[in-house]
Amino acid sequence: MNTASTKESPLLSSPFSSPNVGALLKIKIISWSQETGLPASVYVRVANRTFNLHKYPLFSKSGYFNKKLDESSEVELPQNFPGGAETFEMISLFIYGSSTLVDPFNVAALRCAAQYLEMTDEYGSGNLCERFDIYLNQVVLQSWDDTLIVLQKCQALVPWAEELLIVSRCIESLAFMACMEILDPERRRDQPVITLEALASQPWSCVTAMEIVNQDLWIKDLIALPLGFFKRIIGSLRRQGMKEKFVSPIVIFYANKWLLSIKTSQFWEDSSGENGDDDTNNQDLAMLQSVLDLLSMGEKASKVIPVGFYFSLLSKALELGLKSDSIAKLQYQIASLLHMAQVEDFLLPRAGTDSISASIELSTMEVIFSTNVLISVESNHAPSPSNYIVAELWDMYLAQIASDPRMVSKSFMNLIEVVPISSRQSHDHLYRALNTFLQVHPDLSQEEKGTVCKYLNCQKLSQEVCIEAVQNELMPLRLIVQALFIQQLSTHQAFKECSDSFRYAHCGEFSGSLSSSRFANSKSQNLGESPYIDGEGSRPLGFFLQKDLALHRSEFRSEFSRKEYESTSFRIQNLEQELMTLKRSLQLQSVSKKAESVSKKAERLPANPKGPRPYGLEGRTLSKMRNPLGQVTSCIGSVNFASQRKYASRLLKVFCRISLFGRGKSKRKAGASGLWPKPL
Secondary structure (H helix, E strand, C coil): CHHHHHHHHHHHCCCCCCCCHHHHHHHHHHHHHHHHCCCCCEEEEECCEEEEECHHHHHHHCHHHHHHCCCCCEEECCCCCCCHHHHHHHHHHHHCCCCCCCCCCCHHHHHHHHHHCCCCHHHCCCCHHHHHHHHHHHCHHHCHHHHHHHHHHHHHHCCHHHHCCHHHHHHHHHHHHHHHHHHCCCCCCCCCCCCCHHHCCCCCCHHHHHHHHCCCHHHHHHCCCCHHHHHHHHHHHHHCCCCHHHHHHHHHHHHHHHHHCHHHHHHHHHHHHHHCHHHHHHHHHHHHHHHHHHCCCHHHHHHCCCHHHHHHHHHHHHHHCCCHHHHHHHHHHHHHCHHHCCHHHCCCCCCCCCCHHHCHHHHHHHHHHHHHHHHHHHHCCCCCHHHHHHHHHHHHHHHHHCCCCCCCHHHHHHHHCCCCHHHCCCCHHHHHHHHHHHHCCCCCCHHHHHHHCCCCCHHHCCHHHHHHHHHCCCCCHHHHHHHHHHHHHHHHHHHHHHHHHHHHHHHCCCCCCCCHHHHCCCCCCCHHHCCCCCCCCCCCHHHHHHHHHHHCHHHHCCCCCHHHHHHHHHHHHHHHHHHHHHHHHHHHHHHHHHHHHHHHHHHHCCCCCCCCCCCCCCCHHHHHHCCCCCCCCCCHHHCCHHHHHHHHHHHHHHHHHHHCCCCHHHHCCCCHHHCCCCCC
């Protein structure tokens, strides 16, 4: 890139202290006139300088002057003469027989100028062309630093440097030495070569990438080259067998420096006054397209290139207006690696955007995730772990863009449907997104809220989020009821497990519904020491929850906070009161019907010759038809009145059984049937 070369060129001035070439040339001209007695009769004009020289030395060592001096004694070299007047002054000094000081900073210009003046072996043995070629091959191309200097100087010597293969030889030499640096046959490296594995698990950062580059100076040298030379070096590295995991980081660091870095962007803005904004934009577009061409795509890129870098390139492509086919190619590459992305890398609308829902960043992200879903469907119909990761990332992204007050409910629902509901293992992030959307849309009706939240499944919420949903007044009432029911079932299960653990710790071996074989190693305890026998009869579930909280605060601390647990207990008490009221009303309505059905059955059924059924078996058929506790097949708000009665009756029985847990055993005698051992 021309601007890059201009920026780097001041660093390439020769550090060698050379004598005054002009003064030496004047001394040689005077000496030649004194020795031969011939005046300096040839005038050579280069740029804005004129040299008064003798004809014979020029005529004998330069084919160019051999032809020109036959016509006239005045010769004017073109404005683009390689190296200008300074280079011609050094070549003139050599023509008069003096030693020419050659170094990596001037050898390329001297070689091109000698070729232009046709100073070959045809016009004298050991002429300048041969000498400079020997210096290039045996000195310059054996050193990394010298080769870089010559290559940088070749930018101003095109096309002569290209025709003389100076650029090609430098590029091949640099590529070979870079391969040797990675192979390290002499084991001189203190640390391994840079790869991008460390950046694959974190969001993309231009600053971090620049810090990594500073660890390997040879990579830093390569990314300082202009774009044309850099592209050719990358091609040479691949031809010479360098692995892609080492080549791709070089391309990424180059793009990071000249396209994505904030400092570089400020540099382009400062220089845009000279070249114009259009020229700067065209340069960036050309570089971006070249970087995309150099990057590996497909499966090879999945292990060596972070997805965050692709997102950074995509953001830059949208900003510069890259052509659509290149953007589509980049989007497909991101979609194939989306499960390895970080939500911090996703495209967000720029500050000051009027409507997030109408931004190009949101539509681009929607295309990427939709493409990922299509790729997943084509490869595997069943949801995979990568699909779960992608769905979670999409919900986290929705939580960030849901704060747009101009986004309508239909548009937000369409965004939710981009990822299939079956791919969501957890709905926590979806709840966060819906909560944010409802906060910025407080005027939605209950029906509209229910429509927007129809995809939210409370059974896939974590315990903490479910408790928050119960207490969230923004959520639709139907969802709150469902979340409350799920929360109560979870609380009941936790209470049951804790109760079993407490009885096992304090009561030792016992029979009944719990097998004594489960507690073979437990210590015995007297019946009177049971924590559930206090002689006060049955208590409500809320009482036992509060009592259990006081006794086992350390066991519940890891799962519930005190505030959340007390809130749950309060809601359960309210539900108990509602269920008791509903139960009484249902009992009053069904007393007469039950009496009639019992009398009719008694008349129809014959006497049982085998006597009554054993105690505990008369309700076994009915109990087998019941659904197991804890399985929720639908939302509470969606069942009919008969189903509500059934659920209310079942819940009330469960609460009664829990409250009476252990009460019946207090009536047994201490030594009866060996259920409880005698106290010591």
